[in-house]
Amino acid sequence: METPPPQQSPSSHPHGHHLRFHLPHLHLNKAFGDDWFALKAEAFARFFGTPIFLVGQTVFVGIWIILNMMGVASFDPYPFILLNLAFSLQAAYAAPLILLAQTRQADRDKALADADAQHREALALASSERQAVAGQQTAQLLELMHQNTALTELTKELSQRIEALTAEMHRHLVAEGQKKG
DSSP states (O other): OOOOOOOOOTTTSTTTOTTTTTGGGGGGSSTTOSSHHHHHHHHHHHHTTSHHHHHHHHHHHHHHHHHHHTTSOOSSOTTTHHHHHHHHHHHHHHHHHHHHHHHHHHHHHHHHHHHHHHHHHHHHHHHHHHHHHHHHHHHHHHHHHHHHHHHHHHHHHHHHHHHHHHHHHHHHHHHHHHHHO
């Protein structure tokens, strides 16, 4: 008698973890790495495209221009060279962060698309294996049905022979009983 294989946990079984194809690409999850600076840099790069940033920057620039044009403050008179310098500085830092974030996001997307493709291929392979097993089981069932039919016919034939022998023995016993009696 064979002993069943030991039970495996779902995470150790090759088909148990639904993200098993993504695991080799986990290092790509953070665009700038996993340290404190990397997390802040990615958050900063993501913040540049938000409506809050765009509205906030527009309000800040509007207040800057109004304060300097109305003479309330004169730290950056028209043509607003200091404001242009601030925009240039912001662009100098923002552009590389945004490009890096986009590049790393593209790398993550490609790696995850590859993992998804591997997952789909594994599903297709498993499906074809299941279909092959189902075909084999169907063939076995048909063979068993043929064998069962043959056994049923043999049983019917033997039952008919037993019935005939029983009837013959009954006639023989009745005939002997009439001779003695």
